[in-house]
Amino acid sequence: MSLRQILIAAISFLWEKLTSLLYRGRVAICPSCCERIYPGACAIVSLPDLQALATLVPLQQEPSGLRRVFSILFPTSLQSEWFVRRQAVRICSHCQYPLPYNIERTRQVTIAIIGDVSSGKSVYIAVLLHLLEEAAFIPSHLRFRCHCLTPEARERYERDYGKPLFVDKVVPRGTPRAIETTHQPIIYEIAIRLEPDLPPVRFNLVIYDTSGEDYVIQARQVRYAPYVLNADALIFMLDPVAVPAMRASLPSDPHFRYGHSLALGHPLDSFSKIVLPLAQSGVRRPRPLAIALSKADLLKKLRPLGQQFSFLRRQPDYRGGLDLTDLTSVDQEVRQLLYEYDLERFLEAVEFYQGQLFDPVCYMAVSAIGYTPDEQGGIPAINPWRCLDPFLWVLHELRLLPARPASAVAAPASGGQALLAGAPSAQARQLSQRRAQP
Structure with a gap:
């Protein structure tokens, strides 16, 4: 194994450990497919478009690179007038299930x-x-x-x-x-x-x-x-x-x-x-x-x-x-x-x-x-x-x-209503x- 490969493996290992610490508490389980997801990294779409099985044009696409890290740590809130008017929902990255609107914080x-x-x-x-x-x-x-x-x-x-x-x-x-x-x-x-x-x-x-x-x-x-x-x-x-x-x-x-x-x-x-x-x-x-x-x-x-x-x-x-x-x-x-x-x-x-x-x-x-x-x-x-x-x-x-x-x-009642006696x-x-x- 070359020095370059060793460095790449070491950096990947350290990055994995760092992100696992950073992402702690940010993971959720999709209620539909039961896969682990990061709500902040899920795409945001319009629910009517999703239900109409139309070609989805995400209101916010799945982030990548450093933007993904930032989105996982600080998820976009759907509680704004712009998102509410468009009936925005997050969808699971695996099965496209519309996730609960509050999944990132509840x-x-x-x-x-x-x-x-x-x-x-x-x-x-x-x-x-x-x-x-x-x-x-x-x-x-x-x-x-x-x-x-x-x-x-x-x-x-x-x-x-x-x-x-x-x-x-x-x-x-x-x-x-x-x-x-x-x-x-x-x-x-x-x-x-x-x-x-x-x-x-x-x-x-x-x-x-x-x-x-x-x-x-x-x-x-x-x-x-x-x-x-x-x-x-x-x-x-x-x-x-x-x-x-x-x-x-x-x-x-x-x-x-x-x-x-x-x-x-x-x-x-x-x-x-x-x-x-x-x-x-x-x-x-x-x-x-x-x-x-x-x-x-x-x-x-x-x-x-x-x-x-x-x-x-x-x-x-x-x-x-x-x-x-x-x-x-x-x-x-x-x-x-x-x-x-x-x-x-x-x-x-x-x-x-x-x-x-x-x-x-x-x-x-x-x-x-x-x-x-x-x-x-x-x-x-x-x-x-x-x-x-x-x-x-x-x-x-x-x-x-x-x-x-x-x-x-309440104290135990009479006539057979008492709780079981004994230690x-x-x-x-x-x-x-x-x-x-x-």
């Missing part, structure tokens, strides 16, 4: 709602979106603003899942397998003012819906659901119908005859297949994992009326703030329930990855519908039960939403420690 939070086929993901997401838009979870003393940045994707989801569920009162069809490697997620710009004298906490919430097949088949997950690898938090939907001991204990009921394949995977197999790409990708930081036992209305059929689980007898009051004491109680009960129905190996598998891929982990139970559908999939009404528990807990663990102060937590579990101590962190 934290992007991706919550991956994952699970096997027919685990209830799409119904849960449809209900969650309605609760989110109604601000049903915001304490009365906080100021909240929620604006959808992807109205077309939101309207499409409402047509496919919201209307059948809320208007027609039928369980919507399952999510089909993906055929494209790009996505059209639903993105909300959320602002929460925690203190009157402080600026609001702002973030873009990104929500995807993908078929269970695209999660549990590794080759399909990497190709069609790569956002799982970059997700800030995960909600795993555990279907009680897929638990052999639970399914055997349920009476003959239209719910588990309707919409379920006979080839349901065991929760341990489903979880292991979904987690494998995460483990192989060398995740550097663990992320919160909420394990939500879906279709919790079915759990009422597992025990006599007088011996129901306490979390099925109390609906949390989110207006007072997130009650971590209540969630700790639910966590203990759901863990015990899974243990009773022969899911020890599932619990052990989750514990194995805790601290490596996931931290913390909390078990919950939700029912998006609140009722058991009839044989045609009809439902009398929509009565969500604890659907916000996983979502709010995840936001709290990401330091985006405060919990209810300990002094504001606090490791999960309870963990939640308490995280609350005490600044």
